[in-house]
Structures are given as C-alpha cells and as structure tokens.
Amino acid sequence: MELRVNGRLYKIEVDPDTHLLWVLREHLRLTGTKFGCLKAICGSCTVLVEGEPVRSCSVQVGEVFGREITTVEGIPKDHPVKRAWKEVGVPQCGYCQSGQIVQAYALLSKNPRPTREEIVRAMKGNLCRCGTYPRIIRAVMRASEMMG
Numbered sequence: 558m559e560l561r562v563n564g565r566l567y568k569i570e571v572d573p574d575t576h577l578l579w580v581l582r583e584h585l586r587l588t589g590t591k592f593g594c595l596k597a598i599c600g601s602c603t604v605l606v607e608g609e610p611v612r613s614c615s616v617q618v619g620e621v622f623g624r625e626i627t628t629v630e631g632i633p634k635d636h637p638v639k640r641a642w643k644e645v646g647v648p649q650c651g652y653c654q655s656g657q658i659v660q661a662y663a664l665l666s667k668n669p670r671p672t673r674e675e676i677v678r679a680m681k682g683n684l685c686r687c688g689t690y691p692r693i694i695r696a697v698m699r700a701s702e703m704m705g
C-alpha cells in the first residue's frame with residue numbers, strides 16, 4: 558500500500574482500519590502530529606487530506622491511500638504561518654500547536670485575507686488547554702499580512 562505524505566510516497570504494510578494518526582506517528586515517524594482526545598474533539602491531530610483539514614485520529618488509513626496528505630512537517634519553515642507563529646510567540650506548552658498551525662494553514666490557503674470572525678470560526682474546533690487563543694488569532698492575522 559502506498560501513502561502520499563508531504564510530497565513523498567511511502568510504501569507501508571498496515572491494516573487499512575488503522576487510524577491515520579498512528580500510521581503517521583508510528584510507521585512514518587512524523588511525530589509532529591499529536592494525539593489528545595482520540596475522539597475527533599480537540600484538533601491536536603489535524604492534518605490535511607487534499608488540502609482539507611481532518612482529524613487523523615478518526616480517519617482510517619484505508620480511506621486515504623493515494624490521496625495527498627500534509628502534516629505540520631510538510632509546511633515549509635519559512636511559510637508565513639510558521640514565521641508568524643514564531644514572531645508572535647504563540648505556544649505555551651506547545652502540545653496543541655501542530656494542529657493549530659495546520660488548521661491556520663488550511664484557512665489561509667483558501668482565504669488569505671480572513672476577517673477576525675472568519676479566523677475565530679475556522680479555529681474554534683482546535684482546543685488549547687493553555688488558552689493561547691488570543692495569540693493564535695494575532696498570528697493568523699500576522700501571517701495574512703505577510704502573505705501580502
């Protein structure tokens with residue numbers, strides 16, 4: 558079976574029912590994607606499938622064979638989202654941040670000039686126990702500015 562992640566093709570032998578999250582972390586060692594609730598609630602496991610944010614804890618790998626998957630590692634370091642995250646100093650403990658960054662990247666890919674309300678709406682499913690929400694909003698706005 559072949560899995561396409563961050564522009565690379567991986568050949569893996571795995572039960573198609575396995576959740577994508579575990580395949581990314583355990584088989585491909587892409588450990589930027591975190592696990593929190595494992596119930597599609599917290600958003601810490603967010604990755605993109607064909608540009609759409611999904612909860613990888615709730616997607617079976619068999620559903621995404623042959624489709625383009627992007628994890629936080631696949632977003633370039635110099636992308637405005639990552640630069641803005643650093644500039645604003647968003648993370649506290651950091652645990653939720655990969656999911657936040659992937660979700661913000663998905664938003665800005667579709668809507669490079671989101672309003673504050675659109676940012677809040679797009680990000681509200683990604684929970685942060687440290688309450689970094691104001692900095693997340695600031696960073697998405699900053700990334701939008703950087704995208705010119």
Ligand code: FES
Pocket residue numbers: 591592593594595596597598599600601602603612613614615
């Ligand atoms: S671990 Fe997937 S949504 Fe919480």
Ligand code: FES
Pocket residue numbers: 648649650651652653654684685686687688689
């Ligand atoms: S930075 Fe700690 S959970 Fe979000």
